[in-house]
Amino acid sequence: MPVILAIESSCDETSASVCADGNILSNIIANQTIHEAYGGVVPELASRVHQQNIVPAVQQALLNAKVNKNDIDAVAFTRGPGLLGSLLVGVSFAKAFALAKNIPLIEVNHMQAHVLAHFIGDHQPAFPFLCLTVSGGHTQIVLVNDYFDMEIVGQTLDDAAGEAMDKTSKILGLPYPGGPLIDKHARSGNPDAYKFPEPQIPGFDFSFSGLKTSILYFIRDNVAANPNFIEENINDICASVEKRIATILLNKLRKAAEQYGITDVALAGGVSANTGLRQGLQQLGEKLGWRTFIPKMEYCTDNAAMIAIAGYHKYLKGEFIGQEIAPLARMPF
Incomplete structure (x- = not known):
């Protein structure tokens, strides 16, 4: 029963999710209100707020899922497409977590994950x-x-x-x-x-x-x-x-x-x-x-649960990636 930690940081939502054997146990989304004053997402500000949110989001996802970080079998993350600075925060965290725990990394295409959100739940x-x-x-x-x-x-x-x-x-x-x-x-x-x-x-x-x-x-x-x-x-x-x-x-x-x-x-x-x-x-x-x-409303907007379900199916296929991976602002579908 693979337990996967998933990270999503493609734009202005910092999200973390835990998936066990294809079942979503938690899905934490930290929104960024700082952009409201500018009428749109400011990439530099987004990446800075991701840095502030990423650790608390992951901690809360593990807590809600009642899963210890030592029980994680793999880390799935959004590689692209998205804002490069935002992606860099999530990719860096995922690589560091996987390296520290000596577990596999799974790259996920953000747009494919939106499609695969339909495989969360029974319908x-x-x-x-x-x-x-x-x-x-x-x-x-x-x-x-x-x-x-x-x-x-x-x-x-x-x-x-x-x-x-x-x-x-x-x-x-x-x-x-x-x-x-x-x-x-x-x-x-x-x-x-x-x-x-x-x-x-x-x-x-x-x-x-x-x-x-x-x-x-x-x-x-x-x-x-x-x-x-x-x-x-x-x-x-x-x-x-x-x-x-x-x-x-x-x-x-x-x-x-x-x-x-x-x-x-x-x-x-x-x-x-x-x-x-x-x-x-x-x-x-x-x-x-x-x-x-x-999908349910919480799986429509950017969220890590869709990254988790995509990562789960990649885990079953043994599709892992090395530490040399880098984010892609434009990622081929």
């Missing part, structure tokens, strides 16, 4: 399945044939869906992080109040740069006519933007599922916490006869 998709992975920096449709046999069949050509939400929140004057606030306002708004364009991109790829521009011009023109436009209509604006982003994503996902003949369809990544997108997938699944899979 799991069957291979092959499609996974729509949506985060602040990535938007991908992934054909998953096995735990580590994955193919990106569609991805964004420019900006990610999460970036479109973040940009919208800034245009509306919402504080950082804006994604959850757009979700909150959208719950009280009319999603059909305003119509935003859907990019006509061939195949299964996405583009969100044009949508961002159209939202910017829409707000600019309406505020020029009515200075109180945002304040008076923020719920409807958020609901309409959220609906357009969700339909762009789900229309492509539907086409991919039809072409590949897939009926097990999953959603992953930080933006998968968005209520409108989650409901949209479930409704589309009911309409088309899909089995749909969405």
Whole structure:
């Protein structure tokens, strides 16, 4: 029964998790509030706060799991992609822990781990399945044939869906992080109040740069006519933007599922916490006869539990890495 300690530090969440025989025993996430004053993640500050959080997070993960550090059989860690300074903290800690305990190291691709979060718990998709992975920096449709046999069949050509939400929140004057606030306002708004364009991109790829521009011009023109436009209509604006982003994503996902003949369809990544997108997938699944899979909220955003489950399956395959390993800001999928 392998016991694995997992470390995640790709952006601004410091997370540690303990997994025993494929079961998550603990999942500690230390968020960084320091970036709120800057309206976005400041890489240098993120890496410094990771240094402050990494040891307490690991200690709490071991305590919650009721596991002694001497019982750990391997250390899994996010190698990339992500912010290089942030990754360096997690990678360095993992290497030092493994070296001190003379146990194996397991490198994990952050984006693959988002997909494998669906194997935490009992409600799991069957291979092959499609996974729509949506985060602040990535938007991908992934054909998953096995735990580590994955193919990106569609991805964004420019900006990610999460970036479109973040940009919208800034245009509306919402504080950082804006994604959850757009979700909150959208719950009280009319999603059909305003119509935003859907990019006509061939195949299964996405583009969100044009949508961002159209939202910017829409707000600019309406505020020029009515200075109180945002304040008076923020719920409807958020609901309409959220609906357009969700339909762009789900229309492509539907086409991919039809072409590949897939009926097990999953959603992953930080933006998968968005209520409108989650409901949209479930409704589309009911309409088309899909089995749909969405991780629990705590496994949607960046977390070490998904690193742990990926590390567990790599452990079973004996896929270990040496101490010469270095983080990769851009890591091939």
